[in-house]
Amino acid sequence: MxxxxxxxxxxxxxxxxxxxxxxxxxxxxxxxxxxxxxxxxxxxxxxxxxxxxxxxxxxxxxxxxxxxxxxxxxxxxxxxxxxxxxxxxxxxxxxxxxxxxxxxxxxxxxxxxxxxxxxxxxxxxxxxxxSAEDCLVADLGIDPGRTGMQSMETTQFMIYERKIDPTALLILWQPGLAGELSLKRFDTTPAKLQVLVDKLARDYPLDHPVILYEAATHPLEQTRMDTILLRDLPKASLQQITTLVIPAAFPLKLDQAIIDELNALPETMEISEQAA
Ligand SMILES: C[S@@+](CC[C@H](N)C(=O)[O-])C[C@H]1O[C@@H](n2cnc3c(N)ncnc32)[C@H](O)[C@@H]1O
CATH class of the missing domain: 3.40.1010.10 (Tetrapyrrole methylase, N-terminal domain)
Structure with missing residues (x-):
């Protein structure tokens, strides 16, 4: 047809x-x-x-x-x-x-x-x-598969209740517009960045190293990969192209109950399950 x-x-x-x-x-x-x-x-x-x-x-x-x-x-x-x-x-x-x-x-x-x-x-x-995420994986040598990755827009992270896992990588997009609620401006302020730091401090130590990443957009430019302490973010210079990379702050913790449950299962399917 x-x-x-x-x-x-x-x-x-x-x-x-x-x-x-x-x-x-x-x-x-x-x-x-x-x-x-x-x-x-x-x-x-x-x-x-x-x-x-x-x-x-x-x-x-x-x-x-x-x-x-x-x-x-x-x-x-x-x-x-x-x-x-x-x-x-x-x-x-x-x-x-x-x-x-x-x-x-x-x-x-x-x-x-x-x-x-x-x-x-x-x-x-x-x-x-x-994307910027693809470039930062290559430039920073971070494999998102190692700890898992959370990736979200900075202001969205700030104004919504989000559950952050500090044992995984966190990528915050558009930190240069952090807390910009009028949707008219293309910048942020140290005071708004302090609100961001305060919220991140619920899950991360203030002396946790974070990375300000700006991929070079042409061959004559240098890629920015500045590591600073989380507490210093309000003093940092952020551009519209900056991405904030927050590496895991704590090691992964085994979920022993799930491991025990998996170990108790038979290695192969039972005959009756296969027939079903
Ligand atoms: C509206 S988004 C556009 C993303 C774009 N579509 C992509 O695929 O990467 C703008 C955000 O992308 C990120 N971004 C854009 N250009 C970048 C660059 N040169 N280096 C690092 N991050 C960049 C920043 O977080 C910036 O605030």
Whole structure:
């Protein structure tokens, strides 16, 4: 049976964090062949390169100024960006929406645009990219499998009741916006960072070493990997691209009751269980 798919198609791709070498071949192919590339890529060199290799280029960054308008915040900005993408899909074009890092990690615009496009009967898909988390695993030499990993947005961690496991790695995204509740500003303050430290101190000692991580975004930049004590976080300089990495503070503790339960089980399935 033939299914009718509307003309117009959306592919969301990630450019990686470092322009040279972190773009997958399939993402590059969509950027080069799509009717239009729509992007929210902050790095000026990456932007220029995308413009050069695409047929038509629409930059979404201008939408951020809407945050300055009375009654508007980041959520309105993201909605407007998704609407701009959808308008091109509705016009029947093959649209490649490009975001830095992975297009679906802490990037709600791509998720909104894909959901809207599919709801309207268009083909829409996301291709994975190299995220900040992927880069920090490589740069810091941390294997998330060793202790397990918790990964969340800093302000979300602050304003919701979360159960943190200090025997596992914790990654906090956007600490440079810690406690920014107006959704209009793109910074934080030492006082807000102190609130973050106080909350983390429920689970971690104040002299626990934490890492401020900023992956280099082009070959001439140095990657920042500054280890500081948790208590010194309010004095630290944090950027919009900083990620806060909090290694495990305590060793894993065996759950002896579960181990005993497992040891009491037969090594293989009983005949009656196999037959069932
Ligand atoms: C809106 S999220 C975008 C994440 C991006 N989509 C990705 O896949 O990595 C922004 C946050 O990602 C992290 N981030 C972005 N660029 C980074 C970089 N160069 N180094 C380290 N972390 C970065 C920071 O936590 C920053 O606040």
């Amino acid at each position: 033939m299914t009718s798919q509307k003309q117009g198609k959306l592919i969301c791709v990630g450019t990686g964090l470092r322009m040279a070498g972190q773009l997958t071949p399939i993402a590059r192919s969509y950027i080069e062949t799509a009717d239009v590339v729509i992007a929210a890529v902050p790095n000026i060199f990456a932007r220029k390169w995308l413009q050069d290799i695409s047929k038509e280029y629409i930059c979404l960054l201008g939408h951020y100024s809407a945050c300055d308008e009375e009654g508007k915040n980041r959520r309105d900005t993201y909605r407007n960006m998704a609407d701009t993408i959808l308008a091109e899909v509705r016009a029947g074009k093959t649209v490649c929406a490009a975001f830095y890092g992975h297009p679906g990690i802490f990037a709600c615009i791509s998720h909104m645009a894909i959901a809207d496009a599919r709801a309207e009967g268009f083909h829409a898909e996301m291709l994975p990219g190299i």
